[in-house]
Amino acid sequence: MKNLWNDDAAEKLVADYAKKGVERDLALRVYTTRLLGGEPRLVLHGGGNTSCKTTATDLVGDQWDVLCVKGSGWDMGVIEPQGLPAVKLKPLLKARALNRLADEDMVALQRANLIDPSSPNPSVETLLHAFLPHKFVDHTHSTAILAIVDQEDSKRLVETVFGAKMGYVPYIMPGFDLAKAAANIFDADPSVEGLILDKHGIFTFGDDARQAYDRMIHYVNVAEDYVAENAKPQAAKAALPAMLATPAAIAPMLRGAVAVARGEGRFDRMISDFRTSEAIVDFINSAEIADYAGRGVSTPDLSIRIKTGPMALPAPDADKVGDYKAVIKDHVEAFAKDYRAYFETNDALDDVKRTMLDQMPRLTLVPGLGMFGHGRTLKDAKIASDVGEMWIEAVRGAEAVGRFHPLSKADLFPLEYWSLEQAKLASNKPKPLTGQVVLITGGAGAIGAATAKLFADNGAHAVVVDLDADKAAEAAKKAGNNSIGVAADITDPRQVRAAFDRAVAVFGGVDILVSNAGAAWEGRIGELDDALLRRSFELNFFAHQSVAQNAVRIMLEQGTGGVLLFNTSKQAVNPGPKFGAYGVPKAATLFLSRQYALDYGAHGIRSNAVNADRIRSGLLTDAMIASRSGARGVSEKDYMSGNLLGQEVTAQDVAQAFLHHALADRTTADVTTVDGGNIAAAMR
């Protein structure tokens, strides 16, 4: 691992922060914290922490000795000074004399002594930082260190690798007890340059930021070198089928299998993030992969992300892909059963009241292909994949120099079900469509873009499909929530297939279709050019059929139901003069919606239509509104609000109707009118 310290960069940051009133110690603390946080082999997503001991002045001008320590919720790679809240040091040090300190009391003590009460909670490892006398303290979960400590006989190996320069701290859950034990071990030999925490990670310390950082990189390199020099050959590889199924073929099956069933056809779905590389595949093709996965996580805080460890599947045979769904189901059931047993056994050991979390894996290893991270959002799914890559690094190293033997699951349990962590999860309430993927055609138009935004605001990830790639990307960006834009001419079935493949590649599947794209052609029906009518049927009927077919194909693989929503327009029931080329295929599409409701209701797939009318959009442009209102001799305003309610109907109103249908999980074969009231177009 390269030492990235650079004098110029460090001094530049010090000078920049000086202008903002941040003193040198804290600026350098920010500098090396970012260096550590930028390296995934050291820390990942909120893992690890750093501190420095300095002084701070409060609002009335009193100066205090403080510990600036990483605040919870901050990522080291992008930390700012406010991510290192200052806590008065003296009361923290006084706590060392206590015999016991409950987690909640520890948090209260830390919060009560913040210089700025609006700061985030100081790290749960704050006391450990406080009890060490050094000005700068760095802590990471280095994968190379984990290779050494995730061994049955780790104490001996730590001594072999690091000699007397590093103290060895047996495993204790983070918190007051660990802080005291680590401080006692340091006091027994203050000549050490850091502490190795069994089954957990490494602390280094120094008089200045550079010394603590240099020591971190140095001891990580000592571990890396030891692993490289003492590596035994890798375990044999498992035999793979002659032809492997593709990730796209198995992603929807897997996504469906890890959805949490809430009963009565309802599910809490997850997003899947597929990740692969030569290194990933090389490792998970090992004949021992299921065994490694079953042993657990490489450092305990990964349990917040991937629970008790990954789930390993057998390699999928392209010739037997139809049978693979059952294979996945069996493995997920076995994982869930083991998880329940883990919970019940360990929960029964005391009388703390805990709620069991869902029992679904968050990381699935597929030999030959790669791995899938699962999470309620794309962000969480990607974090699970990131964690998976570092789990592989640590296990590979541990197996190279011995046998991967991480923290036992009994010791992991109190951490996964830590009251502080449970509180964090409880505050993270899902939105109505969290975990769901919506694909919207005509997604860059007025109604499509409004729908994408509204669905994304309600937790869904949107796949915005439009003819125009730039406009699709722009609508996706406006929608937010990691939505994506995809260019496709939806009258071409191959492009439709490609758009759905993209949805599967990025999110793992599709749950909601909003089949919205359309265009209007005019002319008296008896005099219409056949080619024009056929062209209208291609877009206003066959494209709806083509996207619905693809959506249903994926929904059936997932086995978690789904929703098809069609924009059928008022024309489907109430023809306008010279509008047959538009209305006739739309009437067929209205019937198509009912046919899907009938044929797939038993699979939990609902199908509904929305009849919108007179919406300002690409179909009804401002110029058209001006000309039509003029022709009728009414104002534009009266023309747009010429309905029973006397109010203009907007794209937002249509989007709201689609959202309603996405959530109304006992409604199918329905048609909803969004036109402000048009009695001639009212449904019977």
Ligand SMILES: [Zn+2]
């Ligand atoms: Zn830690």
